[in-house]
Amino acid sequence: LEAAEGIFRLVNANMANAIRKVSAGRGIDPRPLVLVAFGGNGPLHAGMQAAELGIGRLFVPKLAPAFSALGLLLSDHVVDELRSYVSPVGGVDLARVNALLAEMEAAARRALGRPARLGRLAALCYPGQTFDMPVPLEARNGTVTPQGLSETVERFHRMHEELHTYACRDEEPILRGLRIKAVATDEKPALPRAEGGPAAKARAGARKAFFGGRLVPTPVYDGTKLGAGATIDGPALVDEPFTTVVIYPGQQARVDRFGNYTITLGTA
Incomplete structure (x- = not known):
């Protein structure tokens, strides 16, 4: 024993x-x-x-x-759509970004086949970093504006500081990709x-x-x-x-x- x-x-x-x-x-x-x-x-x-x-x-x-x-039984149904788009934030083509987001949203809705909540995220990093952070992308009525992009960049600095204890606000972040997260909620069984x-x-x-x-x-x-x-x-x-x-x-x-x-x- x-x-x-x-x-x-x-x-x-x-x-x-x-x-x-x-x-x-x-x-x-x-x-x-x-x-x-x-x-x-x-x-x-x-x-x-x-x-x-x-x-x-x-x-x-x-x-x-x-x-x-x-x-698994209680989880929502989630579909992620991702697209690569690489550019310093100062050189982002917002028309292209919004077109990609619209395309991804349509694809996510088709995949779910039901009403869904949509989340928009930008993959951002500092120059020289080999990893990026998913940051909620500020959009007004589904459209990213210059102000929305600036707010997203500021959010990235804050999130980076919270997670890694520092932020490089004097450096221009790089946008490396876009992501749409579509979530459909089903009725949950009672416990x-x-x-x-x-x-x-x-x-x-x-x-x-x-x-x-x-x-x-x-x-x-x-x-x-x-x-x-x-x-x-x-x-x-x-x-x-x-x-x-x-x-x-x-x-x-x-x-x-x-x-x-x-x-x-x-x-x-």
Whole structure:
């Protein structure tokens, strides 16, 4: 058991380090954030990972094992149309830009075949940069004017400074391309509500589980019988049809109206 726990802790430490690497690479401190656990195994590991990262809250969706599929089901339909157009912003041919945008908008609407919201973006960069930034393109009634282009350039400077900590306002940006993003929104299915009751009525027994180097008598709950507002103190196990939510010692889970679990952390 000690060896198995050691392997489990090592796995979680490695995953926590991967989260640190990704977040630190973007200048983000994960500690004030909420960790979302999904997939069939996510709720097994997340409580320990959150503790490892110093994160104080954890969110486990009721449909955690099918969370990616749910995201696809709830997503809007999106079509992107892109065209290359390279020019310093001072030399942009607005007539050509507007003609390209109109052509792209028509193509996006045809591809979706339904009413859509349109977003217009310009790919801008500073001279010498090998990457560009998509910047919302200011357009009046669907037409880019000289003033709209100037406002777009100023927005690019601000966005670049926010993302990269500096802006080169004395340099003329380069327009490298245009993009139309068309979004059609479908009716979303209603999520099922948690129809169960308090934790005491969802108690399904107990078994010994290995926490902190020793076997601990651990209550087990039937997740399908938990209702909104139910709270469970760790250590505890919640059995769902396709996953198990582990609530570690010092943690507490609360069920919301959709059956999702919000877990607040102490020391796991």
